[in-house]
Amino acid sequence: MDTILKISGITKQFPGVKALDNVSFDVERGEVHAVVGENGAGKSTLMKILGGLYSADFGEITINGKKTAIRGVLDSLKSGISVIYQEFNLVPMLTVAENIFLTRLPGKSGVVNRKKLNEKCSELMHELRLDINPSAMVSELSVSEMQMVEIAKAVSFDSSIVIMDEPTASLNDKEVATLYRLIDDLKRRGTTILYISHRMKEIFDLSDRITVLRDGCKIGTYNTNEITEEELIHKMVGRDITKFYHSNDDESSETGEVVLEVKQLCKEGFYKDISFQLHRGEILGLGGLMGCHREEIAKTLFGLMHPDSGTIVLNGKPIQIDTPADAIRNRIMFSTDDRKNEGILPDMGVDENLTIAVLNKICKGGNGLIHYKTESAFVKEYTDYMQIKYASPSQHILHLSGGNQQKVLLARSLLTDCEVLILMEPTRGIDVGAKSEIYSMLRQLAARGIAILMITSETQELITLCDRAIVIYQGTISGALKSNDSGSAAITEDNLMFCATGNKHIFYEGAKQ
């Protein structure tokens, strides 16, 4: 066998988390090598290192038997690697042909030979049997067409290694078929493909070998025809479950009546037939893999997206949520997963960040003048309650740790007296200590009667924190699990993974299907 790419001992440390820990494996020339793992297992970090966007702290990469230092994107391209990232790297205002050949525009002394450019691009498209007009603007293409352009761009560099990071995340079945065909073509040309995905079907359809990553460590490399889907899933998730989380058994809350009910919610291209109930005082988890469109469901409930059909019922009354303001009026609050861009007001104080949503509450007599005494009383009460550590109320929130910022944002939602709290990735980018504080805080909030809908990519959070969990697979509900289920529908790693990959549909007894 002929090793084209040898990864040895790659380690990458991010603040607070070891994304890759001494990962080594070989890739053979001409194979499709799948790299699988849960969200956060380190797949994407590894690909970014190979693509020259990150540099590894330790370890070396050997390409074609030669030790290679990849310091930047150009280095990576020069050593024959093309990476197709999840987020596209195309310039929207340029044409397809201009994008593919951006660094290699044909022509003499700065004048672009447009005819030759389009011819070259047509040739490429023809070769790949793609039906995309070279002079079409990229901004006018569909997502799948952009994906194809990305692949064509990778092919045009004559790269010997093409890395695809979840290429099917945004494609429908027909487009996936085109992708399969393209990968087949590439393979026949002798191109090596590193295929990152967590969709079982594709992995087994396409790959020759599979490398499993878990928590930044390599678990093993297996021949695809020697491993079953179930074995693979166990390898991806099998870890010591309760390492530092405390279980929720001791304070299992009695959940109350239904607060929010979603009936048959549909949005073309995103989700279909979504129905579930959210009870007072419970934490309901929304699980699923990246690209399963659970974020869109949450956004719909907060008026950031509008469903094609279906109803949302709050306390027995159907409501219409067109804008976030509608949602807030109905006492539904939302906490973003993009804290930096959509959450904090970075250059404002802790106090102002806390009270921004309830300024009318602290304006005396509604005359628009801020009553600072009331404000500081609020700030004192809530920062104490949430155990927020800060130097002074006017300290810029930017200078707080991620955990404390998140607590401020939670407190901001609380101040609005919400009944329903939608949380997106509440512990993303937060260190372990602050995480468990936030967990106990969320349980306290639930105990106070707030209904919490939580979207999280961390399986452990679903298991230890949530009373129930709904799993989404490609826009539909593929499972409903219960933390204290006596049957086979408990919230466990295996059950979650089976549902999230569309492998099995598991519903606890009494759950509406």
Add this chain to the structure above:
Amino acid sequence: MKFLKLWEKIGIYGLTLFVFLVCWALLGENFVSAYNLMNVLMQICLVVIGSVGIVFVITSGLIDMSIGSIYTLTSIVVGIGLTKLNIGTVGSVVLALLVGVCCGLVNGGLVVYMKIPPFVATLSTMLAFKGVSYLISSGKDIMYISHESFKMISSGTILGIPNPVWIMAILLIAGYLVYKYTRFGVYVRACGSNASVTKISGIPVKRVYFLCYICSSVFAVIGGIISASRTLIGTSTAGATYGIDCICAVVLGGTLMAGGKGNIIGMFFAALLLGFMKNMLNMLNLEFYYQYVITGFILVFALVMGNLRELLQARKV
């Protein structure tokens, strides 16, 4: 929606034609006479020349607020060249162009190396360059009425067409060709559309930014030279609205403020439209300040039209 699509295609051209027809209807033969139309071209050529540079700057995702001051500075620099340094017409023109390149380098340096946001950086240099023109002229006007060869730049004609119109036409076509057919043109659009992707693709984004700023300064200097050769006086108070006029024509012409998409032909038509209106107000003996009201109105109208489709589409999500 259909109307909006049509607008996207012909917008500014249709609007210019419309204004042309209105002027014709109101003013009759006087307006469409060759003499008057040439007069309009003479009036807009300064703005058109400056705007060519601004199209590149805005398309690459930057902005240049300082060209008005560079335009003013030019009239002083030319005056010093002609009267104090005695380096003649060619020498003075070359000197002014060199000063333009320097101004562009200063703007580029502030934005590229000091990482100052383009708007604030060029707003500061707008004041600084203005200060420089007061400084080197000691706040006094410089007359150079007697320099016949310098005067020829604006008063001479070739084939019966005034030199400034020739210069405008050449620069306009050159700008269009560079924008449309060269590697630089593609890079400019790529930078404005998504700078980080462009950088990852291995394109020298910094150099593109520098070139854009040099481009806008040099074009402002050319405008300034023509204007100076018309007035034959160097004064620090000239050209107060030049920068704004140029940006106005560029935006009205369909160049996206956010970058990525420029339109040089559209810019010319926008300048023409504004020229027709000014001309009409003149001929109707109306006060010039009506022009500001109407220009502002047209600009708002064009921008709203440009945004309407996106707004309507966004509501559907």
